[in-house]
Amino acid sequence: MWQETVLVNENIKFKYIENGSVTSVNGFKAAGIHCGLKKKRKDLALITSDTECNAGGTFTLNKVKAAPLLISQELLKNHNKFKAVLVNSGNANACTGQDGYEDALATQKYCANKLGVEANQVLISSTGVIGQRMNLASIINGIENIADSVTDDGGIDAAEAIMTTDLRNKNFAVKVNLSKGQVTIGAICKGSGMIMPNMATMLAFVTTDADIDKHTVQNLISTSVLDSFNKISVDGDTSTNDMVILMANGKSAITLVEGTNDYDIFQEALTDLCKKMSKSIAGDGEGATKLITVNVTNATSDEDANKVGKAICNSPLVKTAINGSDANWGRIISAAGYSGAEFDPAKVTIKFNDFTILSPNYKSDFCETEAKEILSNDEIEINIDLNAGTSDTTWWTCDFSEQYIQINASYRS
Amino acid sequence: MWQETVLVNENIKFKYIENGSVTSVNGFKAAGIHCGLKKKRKDLALITSDTECNAGGTFTLNKVKAAPLLISQELLKNHNKFKAVLVNSGNANACTGQDGYEDALATQKYCANKLGVEANQVLISSTGVIGQRMNLASIINGIENIADSVTDDGGIDAAEAIMTTDLRNKNFAVKVNLSKGQVTIGAICKGSGMIMPNMATMLAFVTTDADIDKHTVQNLISTSVLDSFNKISVDGDTSTNDMVILMANGKSAITLVEGTNDYDIFQEALTDLCKKMSKSIAGDGEGATKLITVNVTNATSDEDANKVGKAICNSPLVKTAINGSDANWGRIISAAGYSGAEFDPAKVTIKFNDFTILSPNYKSDFCETEAKEILSNDEIEINIDLNAGTSDTTWWTCDFSEQYIQINASYRS
Numbered sequence: 001m002w003q004e005t006v007l008v009n010e011n012i013k014f015k016y017i018e019n020g021s022v023t024s025v026n027g028f029k030a031a032g033i034h035c036g037l038k039k040k041r042k043d044l045a046l047i048t049s050d051t052e053c054n055a056g057g058t059f060t061l062n063k064v065k066a067a068p069l070l071i072s073q074e075l076l077k078n079h080n081k082f083k084a085v086l087v088n089s090g091n092a093n094a095c096t097g098q099d100g101y102e103d104a105l106a107t108q109k110y111c112a113n114k115l116g117v118e119a120n121q122v123l124i125s126s127t128g129v130i131g132q133r134m135n136l137a138s139i140i141n142g143i144e145n146i147a148d149s150v151t152d153d154g155g156i157d158a159a160e161a162i163m164t165t166d167l168r169n170k171n172f173a174v175k176v177n178l179s180k181g182q183v184t185i186g187a188i189c190k191g192s193g194m195i196m197p198n199m200a201t202m203l204a205f206v207t208t209d210a211d212i213d214k215h216t217v218q219n220l221i222s223t224s225v226l227d228s229f230n231k232i233s234v235d236g237d238t239s240t241n242d243m244v245i246l247m248a249n250g251k252s253a254i255t256l257v258e259g260t261n262d263y264d265i266f267q268e269a270l271t272d273l274c275k276k277m278s279k280s281i282a283g284d285g286e287g288a289t290k291l292i293t294v295n296v297t298n299a300t301s302d303e304d305a306n307k308v309g310k311a312i313c314n315s316p317l318v319k320t321a322i323n324g325s326d327a328n329w330g331r332i333i334s335a336a337g338y339s340g341a342e343f344d345p346a347k348v349t350i351k352f353n354d355f356t357i358l359s360p361n362y363k364s365d366f367c368e369t370e371a372k373e374i375l376s377n378d379e380i381e382i383n384i385d386l387n388a389g390t391s392d393t394t395w396w397t398c399d400f401s402e403q404y405i406q407i408n409a410s411y412r413s
Numbered sequence: 414m415w416q417e418t419v420l421v422n423e424n425i426k427f428k429y430i431e432n433g434s435v436t437s438v439n440g441f442k443a444a445g446i447h448c449g450l451k452k453k454r455k456d457l458a459l460i461t462s463d464t465e466c467n468a469g470g471t472f473t474l475n476k477v478k479a480a481p482l483l484i485s486q487e488l489l490k491n492h493n494k495f496k497a498v499l500v501n502s503g504n505a506n507a508c509t510g511q512d513g514y515e516d517a518l519a520t521q522k523y524c525a526n527k528l529g530v531e532a533n534q535v536l537i538s539s540t541g542v543i544g545q546r547m548n549l550a551s552i553i554n555g556i557e558n559i560a561d562s563v564t565d566d567g568g569i570d571a572a573e574a575i576m577t578t579d580l581r582n583k584n585f586a587v588k589v590n591l592s593k594g595q596v597t598i599g600a601i602c603k604g605s606g607m608i609m610p611n612m613a614t615m616l617a618f619v620t621t622d623a624d625i626d627k628h629t630v631q632n633l634i635s636t637s638v639l640d641s642f643n644k645i646s647v648d649g650d651t652s653t654n655d656m657v658i659l660m661a662n663g664k665s666a667i668t669l670v671e672g673t674n675d676y677d678i679f680q681e682a683l684t685d686l687c688k689k690m691s692k693s694i695a696g697d698g699e700g701a702t703k704l705i706t707v708n709v710t711n712a713t714s715d716e717d718a719n720k721v722g723k724a725i726c727n728s729p730l731v732k733t734a735i736n737g738s739d740a741n742w743g744r745i746i747s748a749a750g751y752s753g754a755e756f757d758p759a760k761v762t763i764k765f766n767d768f769t770i771l772s773p774n775y776k777s778d779f780c781e782t783e784a785k786e787i788l789s790n791d792e793i794e795i796n797i798d799l800n801a802g803t804s805d806t807t808w809w810t811c812d813f814s815e816q817y818i819q820i821n822a823s824y825r826s
Binding site: 061092095328329331333336341361 | 544
């Protein structure tokens with residue numbers, strides 16, 4: 001793995017930092033602590049910036065929106081100069097009505113006071129159970145402690161504190177080589193159930209020291225989300241709380257301007273980072289034992305390619321077959337068949353990695369043992385060529401295991 | 414339970430026959446045998462009619478269509494005077510190309526010869542694994558045996574022979590009181606995974622002795638399917654093989670004419686029968702431990718009501734919560750929220766049976782123990798009032814259990 005101290009080769013556009021996070025970026029501090037919303041595990045995260053940040057974000061399309069999400073969405077629309085993001089796990093503060101809304105405002109205000117900034121400089125976010133009031137005393141007490149705990153290397157603690165049923169904390173950072181020097185992008189995120197395009201119970205907080213104006217920050221994150229977070233699905237459920245936020249503090253003094261080569265490189269790195277996060281979320285889906293990448297090629301349109309990718313990623317029958325390492329391609333072509341996309345089933349090719357399972361005219365003649373071996377890996381590619389046009393896409397999901405049921409039949413308790 | 418011999422009370426429009434089936438209808442015979450497509454269990458069913466039948470049907474919307482389905486769909490479009498339906502389980506004969514198509518034609522032809530009728534008087538249907546050629550010798554040998562085995566009470570054997578992962582055979586019959594006398598409608602069906610609106614791996618064969626012209630038979634079955642089979646979902650997967658067929662042999666000499674009171678009564682009975690079948694399929698979904706009825710009321714349109722019903726029935730998170738008897742209403746309102754329907758979440762009421770879980774303005778104050786008790790029943794109603802309009806609908810699904818994964822991770826083997 002590449003170390004933060006290693007200089008970036010001029011020919012390399014971007015490189016990941018080992019165990020990087022939001023605090024790998026100059027000027028950002030973070031912490032993650034236990035405040036009492038969960039029994040034992042960390043449940044409160046704070047990311048702060050030494051200087052004011054421009055920020056942009058994308059939010060759930062669910063009609064039911066959590067209180068903190070409504071507040072942060074509104075803030076990003078009408079304000080700027082952000083200094084912090086406060087995130088709790090253990091309680092979603094969704095479907096809690098006016099009371100819940102006021103709880104969210106209270107935590108935001110308390111955090112701002114404690115940090116000595118304006119309330120509208122603090123973004124807030126929650127994840128956890130829907131429909132229960134938060135224990136305000138725990139959070140207030142937690143803010144009291146966490147505000148003094150943020151450090152230059154607290155990003156991993158923060159990543160841990162935003163987890164719900166995630167098994168692994170998810171944190172990344174990437175150094176980007178631009179013409180005028182190097183900038184860094186850092187991130188933490190969480191997934192696990194209710195993962196479905198157009199946001200899910202999925203939170204991602206991204207930091208950078210690039211100097212980017214507010215309008216451009218929004219464009220950059222919106223573009224990167226399209227080919228990453230919007231193409232993962234764990235269970236087809238879209239949550240009430242999901243958000244992706246990008247904060248730029250400008251500390252590098254390297255300004256990004258749309259239409260320049262530097263801008264394109266930064267966008268590429270940001271999208272790559274978002275894809276890395278998306279894959280980490282899909283691969284750590286509730287009960288997941290395998291990460292499944294679905295490459296759809298030669299669809300008649302982008303829309304059709306996405307319909308097929310989404311249908312395959314959402315099919316419990318495909319996902320259970322992969323769980324059982326069963327090369328049941330009939331379920332894959334059937335999912336494509338009901339996706340609504342236009343194609344001739346007799347022209348389809350399906351491969352697991354490079355291993356052909358189905359050729360045109362329904363020719364299927366493969367070694368079951370070899371197929372089973374491929375499907376026993378932790379990462380599997382389903383490559384489906386529709387042979388109908390020129391549009392391609394990639395989606396990600398995980399297999400469906402008995403553990404998914406166990407986790408979700410008892411989540412609240 | 415009501416016995417076949419009991420006269421129907423004049424005030425009662427229709428009544429079910431205990432353990433009725435397709436052969437409860439005068440003039441129909443059936444049988445179900447083991448021919449060797451499955452290891453041990455029955456896998457070949459034949460329903461025959463003494464006289465020629467008018468028939469209508471509905472078929473899967475999956476772009477990938479099984480060979481026998483293509484043949485039967487075409488037959489129903491262009492022919493009439495049907496004498497038999499031959500159905501095998503254990504092999505879907507889907508994605509088998511031209512070879513599979515010829516296999517299907519061969520079985521149809523062999524069956525017709527054996528019965529002494531024209532090939533285009535025999536409808537055919539298959540269910541089972543996709544993408545494998547059928548063992549033609551087994552089926553041909555099976556036809557040789559089954560053609561001589563059909564009896565007046567063989568409907569239940571036939572119901573058994575069309576099962577795949579179904580745990581219970583599904584057979585029903587209903588006596589209908591019309592102004593000129595009584596007619597009977599009988600049926601067998603199977604479900605179990607890949608159950609989703611617009612047909613699924615779901616076969617239903619319905620017989621009646623009413624005298625109905627071809628055009629009217631089609632209208633009757635199409636109408637009844639809309640509020641029954643098109644409103645169940647087990648796993649959101651739509652199969653390649655699904656069909657519902659209604660055959661009318663006219664033996665009662667009671668003619669049904671559209672626009673008459675008798676017609677309406679018959680339609681009502683047929684829809685009720687189709688709902689009974691739908692519920693039996695949902696309640697016997699793969700790994701199901703509970704039948705869930707979702708009543709959506711006061712949506713802004715029928716379309717919106719259906720969006721909400723479908724989203725709730727397809728949500729793995731709702732279905733796992735019910736499996737665990739967990740009154741997690743947050744997942745229900747969240748599913749409604751991402752369904753795409755228009756409504757104000759703050760105005761929603763949710764009940765389990767008559768027990769209120771959520772009132773407007775997110776008021777939720779109920780006894781968890783009592784809720785758990787209700788959710789521990791075999792049959793549960795989720796009643797969601799959107800308070801947004803006047804459209805209502807009812808959908809059916811089952812809970813999602815660890816057994817679903819077990820069954821589907823190893824289905825082919």
